[in-house]
Amino acid sequence: MIIARILGTVVATQKDERLRGKKLLIVRPINVDGSDTTGYVVAVDTVGAGFHERVLVVAGSSARLAQGMKDVPVDAAIVGVIDTVDVK
Amino acid sequence: MQLARVIGTVVSTVKNESLHGRKLLVVQTIDRNLESIGKPMVAIDAVGAGVGELVFWCRGKEASFPFKREDTPTDCTIVGIVDSEQHVTR
Numbered sequence: 001m002i003i004a005r006i007l008g009t010v011v012a013t014q015k016d017e018r019l020r021g022k023k024l025l026i027v028r029p030i031n032v033d034g035s036d037t038t039g040y041v042v043a044v045d046t047v048g049a050g051f052h053e054r055v056l057v058v059a060g061s062s063a064r065l066a067q068g069m070k071d072v073p074v075d076a077a078i079v080g081v082i083d084t085v086d087v088k
Numbered sequence: 089m090q091l092a093r094v095i096g097t098v099v100s101t102v103k104n105e106s107l108h109g110r111k112l113l114v115v116q117t118i119d120r121n122l123e124s125i126g127k128p129m130v131a132i133d134a135v136g137a138g139v140g141e142l143v144f145w146c147r148g149k150e151a152s153f154p155f156k157r158e159d160t161p162t163d164c165t166i167v168g169i170v171d172s173e174q175h176v177t178r
Contacts, residue, residue: 001112001130001164003098032096032114032128046104056100056112056130058161061149066161067106079161080103080112087096087114087128088139 003082004029004057006049010042018072025049025078027057032087043076044069056080089146089167091176092117094139098130106159113137113166115145120178131164142170 004027012024023045029037034054041057046066049055055078063069063077096114100107111133117126122142129145134154137143143166145151151165152158170176 001132001162003130037127047102049102056098056103058163060163062152062161062163064161065106065149065152065157065159066104067159068104069161077104077161079107080100083099083101085096085098085114 001056001058001079002029003032003085004041004043004055005036006051006053006055007040008051016073019044019074022072027055027078029057030054032085041076043078044072044074045078047078047081049078049081054082054085056082089144090117091120091142091144091170092131094137094141094143094166095128096139104161106161107132110155110160113139115143115164115166120176122173122176129164131166132160132162133166135166135169137166137169142173142176144168144170
């Protein structure tokens with residue numbers, strides 16, 4: 001899993017039926033110290049995360065294993081809102 | 089699977105229900121000379137590892153196999169603790 005920050009939202013009307021009702025967010029991977037990296041990923045939200053929050057993103061086929069994501073065509077899912085990261 | 093050092097912890101209260109009760113750790117992948125390579129990742133702990141320990145982790149869908157495999161959304165899981173650095177033969 002990676003740590004990412006929510007940058008924005010995506011609105012899509014025409015989409016796979018199984019994606020209906022799912023919130024799509026643009027997230028940018030960040031370092032453990034909170035600094036930004038480059039690039040972005042569109043991820044499906046499973047926890048009700050909001051703009052600018054730090055979140056946990058699962059990538060690949062594991063994203064489908066999150067509750068509510070069974071058989072949904074996604075390869076990135078937000079599975080947690082991060083409270084703290086403590087790195088020694 | 090890859091070797092890594094556990095370098096920290098992550099706390100998340102609001103998370104997908106299928107992750108409730110799972111411990112989240114920050115792991116830094118290392119090479120056979122125990123030097124850091126790549127960026128740290130967040131891993132779920134399947135073996136009871138702690139900060140500072142040398143572990144190995146597996147990526148991809150197989151990462152969910154130590155848990156309820158159809159219900160645990162993880163692509164990075166700590167699956168073993170290396171007994172000591174002397175056990176890594178270079």
